[in-house]
Amino acid sequence: MTLWICATCGVEHADTEQPPAECAICSDERQWVPRTGQAWTTADRLRERDIHVALHEVEPGLIAVTSTPEVGIGQQCMLVVTPAGNLLFDPIGYVDADAATRVLEHGPVIAVAASHPHMYGAQVSWAHALGEVPVLVNEADEQWVRRPDVLVRTFGGTLELAPGLVLHTLGGHFPGSTAALWDAGADGKGVLLAGDAIFPNPNGASVSFMRSYPNLLPLSPTAVERVVARALSLRFDRLYNNFGRSVPEDAHAVVRASADRYIAWVSGERDDLT
Numbered sequence: 665m666t667l668w669i670c671a672t673c674g675v676e677h678a679d680t681e682q683p684p685a686e687c688a689i690c691s692d693e694r695q696w697v698p699r700t701g702q703a704w705t706t707a708d709r710l711r712e713r714d715i716h717v718a719l720h721e722v723e724p725g726l727i728a729v730t731s732t733p734e735v736g737i738g739q740q741c742m743l744v745v746t747p748a749g750n751l752l753f754d755p756i757g758y759v760d761a762d763a764a765t766r767v768l769e770h771g772p773v774i775a776v777a778a779s780h781p782h783m784y785g786a787q788v789s790w791a792h793a794l795g796e797v798p799v800l801v802n803e804a805d806e807q808w809v810r811r812p813d814v815l816v817r818t819f820g821g822t823l824e825l826a827p828g829l830v831l832h833t834l835g836g837h838f839p840g841s842t843a844a845l846w847d848a849g850a851d852g853k854g855v856l857l858a859g860d861a862i863f864p865n866p867n868g869a870s871v872s873f874m875r876s877y878p879n880l881l882p883l884s885p886t887a888v889e890r891v892v893a894r895a896l897s898l899r900f901d902r903l904y905n906n907f908g909r910s911v912p913e914d915a916h917a918v919v920r921a922s923a924d925r926y927i928a929w930v931s932g933e934r935d936d937l938t
């Protein structure tokens with residue numbers, strides 16, 4: 665049996681003799697399948713490729729985990745360090761014993777979780793490598809789990825992982841799009857790891873919201889208001905996405921102002937400028 669990994673999104677699939685006919689995550693309108701067709705790699709093949717997993721501190725208590733070369737979408741995974749245990753959020757599509765050891769040097773991991781299905785990566789492999797810890801999946805997106813496992817547990821709404829570290833369902837990009845709220849981040853002002861639910865723009869001073877980023881499908885004003893209302897009920901000053909972008913400060917005000925701008929555009933208020 666072989667652990668198949670989609671070459672495009674990096675999400676691991678259940679052990680089967682033959683690869684699945686398609687990756688359901690990439691066949692969905694939010695992702696994409698290459699014109700040359702669905703491509704697969706395997707965990708064994710990746711291990712032969714001399715992939716290096718790098719850890720670097722983003723701010724005290726927050727460690728970025730990336731691989732060179734990238735696997736799949738190539739997200740920046742985040743390790744949130746707390747006195748009660750750590751969270752591995754948006755796991756990359758590759759793990760080996762050395763990478764797991766270096767993650768565990770920052771303390772025990774209490775859970776692996778992803779902001780949404782594009783970020784499932786090698787979540788089950790990571791959970792086994794980090795000491796048989798739970799893989800937390802938002803129940804609203806459970807249908808997208810490609811590698812079922814005894815470690816997978818579902819949750820809905822909010823879930824406290826440790827004091828000052830809580831998963832919150834924001835919805836929008838996926839119905840179960842999940843953010844991790846870390847109270848101690850940003851010098852105690854609070855950090856929101858928002859995945860693709862709230863996406864920082866290059867200047868770090870505005871954000872946007874999309875059903876699909878690669879295919880440029882927007883969300884409605886109603887959906888964005890719902891996402892923003894949930895996010896702004898939380899206390900944070902800094903926001904990170906899953907690709908190394910951030911809103912370093914005043915993120916609460918930035919999200920509100922950006923939502924107002926977005927809604928003005930998608931509701932036609934600015935059509936005189938088009």
Ligand SMILES: [Zn+2]
Pocket residue numbers: 670671672673674675687688689690691
């Ligand atoms: Zn895929």
